[in-house]
């Protein structure tokens with residue numbers, strides 16, 4: 001197993017449980033890949049970026065259970081919004097059956113007019129009736145989400161203050177660059193099909209602590225997890241992998257190989273002739289990357305009460321009150337630690353860290369009055385310029401299956417063909433699918449992939465077949 005992010009870890013643990021002796025090789029000194037945490041030079045533990053999961057992420061939930069991390073995820077049933085006029089909205093489930101469960105809180109949502117809401121409701125009905133797959137969002141090549149919304153009569157305010165707010169965070173891409181199929185699927189799975197789909201799961205510990213059980217899961221079955229064990233080269237003999245070379249020169253062999261590295265790393269590990277000749281490897285260069293910027297702010301006093309908040313009409317999209325998510329809301333020294341997230345942050349990429357901190361600090365002053373009096377003790381910016389692959393129209397044709405053209409090589413990673421966007425759920429799905437492919441190749445087929453949440457309530461009677 002090459003790569004110790006969620007794709008590699010989920011595959012490794014599932015295969016170890018199925019009786020395989022797994023050797024996992026991770027280049028960095030810690031596990032978790034993009035969804036991890038590390039210590040800053042002053043010793044402060046920070047997440048690479050705040051990560052959240054949703055109720056509809058059934059495979060990630062299964063993985064957390066397998067490795068004993070499920071109780072480190074706290075579930076929240078409300079989404080809080082604040083617009084530039086200071087109006088607050090809450091989205092939460094009512095006792096009504098899906099797809100109406102969120103309708104009462106949506107009806108009260110103060111940042112949209114009735115005209116906006118009627119347009120949104122019409123588009124939602126269309127999604128429900130099609131079972132999450134409206135024909136005009138499933139075209140090949142796909143249309144953008146923005147085009148789909150305009151075709152379905154959405155007002156500019158509905159696009160800006162509703163669709164964009166949800167989808168830019170969920171898919172890390174602007175609506176004008178997002179395949180409508182991915183955009184529609186988010187609303188179907190998270191907000192319409194099942195009442196639990198939208199619940200938000202947030203780790204109550206730094207991300208790196210979620211993977212404590214993975215090493216034990218692999219080692220219990222005689223396997224091993226090696227850190228600082230970067231792979232330099234994959235040797236190909238005919239139509240098979242003959243072995244691999246580590247960066248320190250060690251040569252290793254195995255019966256089966258899984259790569260779970262980012263999509264732009266894999267071709268460089270393969271012999272150039274194969275990376276260029278095989279369409280499933282050569283096509284990877286067409287997957288474009290999208291950025292996410294995380295801004296970490298430490299104040300000398302509490303400035304925010306909510307555990308998290310979504311901001312409308314601002315550069316900052318989400319504010320997470322890390323002190324509250326990890327504890328009581330106040331640090332031991334009396335201060336408070338906030339983490340801000342900006343997805344699809346193309347505009348911030350060329351800007352300096354000082355400029356980004358100043359911009360976010362100004363926005364926090366406008367949002368939380370207590371910031372005016374507070375001292376910003378420390379701040380840091382983490383720019384991930386290649387955070388996720390962009391779910392552009394047509395990107396699916398560049399996402400290869402887990403079974404590769406080389407007989408004993410299997411591919412995992414959020415960018416492989418999972419049907420999901422680049423998320424932790426997508427990564428775990430890819431890991432389970434790669435493990436299923438190995439089990440089948442070894443003559444012991446097993447189902448690892450967990451099903452989606454069931455379609456509930458009135459939705460069962462609304463879907464036109």
Ligand SMILES: Cc1cc2nc3c(=O)[nH]c(=O)nc-3n(C[C@H](O)[C@H](O)[C@H](O)COP(=O)(O)OP(=O)(O)OC[C@H]3O[C@@H](n4cnc5c(N)ncnc54)[C@H](O)[C@@H]3O)c2cc1C
Nearest residue numbers: 003005006007027033034049051052231387413414423424
């Ligand atoms: C800033 C940011 C915020 C995000 N927020 C969310 C969120 O809120 N919710 C969500 O669901 N998803 C989120 N994501 C996406 C999520 O993090 C990824 O989809 C997921 O973690 C990808 O897992 P992976 O295993 O496919 O890849 P990775 O996590 O990239 O793992 C690949 C691993 O391979 C290792 N590696 C690379 N080269 C080698 C080599 N030569 N030899 C050995 N090892 C190697 C790397 O060190 C790494 O550990 C976010 C991503 C980012 C960057």
